[in-house]
Amino acid sequence: MGMGMEDNPLQLKSLNHISLVCRSVEKSLDFYQNVLGFFPIRRPGSFDFDGAWLFGYGIGIHLLQSKDPDSMPKICEINPKDNHISFQCESMMTVEKKLMEMEIDYVKGRVEEGGIYVDQLFFHDPNGSMIEICNCDNLPVVPLAGETIRSCSLINCTIQQQEQSLLNQLCK
Numbered sequence: 001m002g003m004g005m006e007d008n009p010l011q012l013k014s015l016n017h018i019s020l021v022c023r024s025v026e027k028s029l030d031f032y033q034n035v036l037g038f039f040p041i042r043r044p045g046s047f048d049f050d051g052a053w054l055f056g057y058g059i060g061i062h063l064l065q066s067k068d069p070d071s072m073p074k075i076c077e078i079n080p081k082d083n084h085i086s087f088q089c090e091s092m093m094t095v096e097k098k099l100m101e102m103e104i105d106y107v108k109g110r111v112e113e114g115g116i117y118v119d120q121l122f123f124h125d126p127n128g129s130m131i132e133i134c135n136c137d138n139l140p141v142v143p144l145a146g147e148t149i150r151s152c153s154l155i156n157c158t159i160q161q162q163e164q165s166l167l168n169q170l171c172k
Contacts, residue, residue, distance in 0.1 A: 117138065
């Protein structure tokens, strides 16, 4: 069943990147590389502002240095109902263990739907942006109309691993 123009008026293909304004590009770069496993990629040299680009898991993250880091909102309590970026993982126990080892504060959550459980861990990046790590692919994607779709993460996992391997070879 293909998606018609009426279902996709802008003919979108995928999510390309998210941009995050940073207190410190260096601290954010360290966090996204060493905590979440992204790797830096080339950024156009024509930009006249400080920043960095990263890539991983089929998505780009663009870090933008704040002109006035002191005026950025304070990092508040961890609130799972706040705006956040969510990543799926293979092992929630491994993630929780690593967060404890890195001394990163987090909050646990659990969602249940029809006997299926999704575990969640929420924490902040150095700028106060909320990150969620979950096993959300346990939960099927159920459109409000039409047939049930299994999470595409299981299908895309092999494709993304192949893309990652190719990018790693190109960056050597």
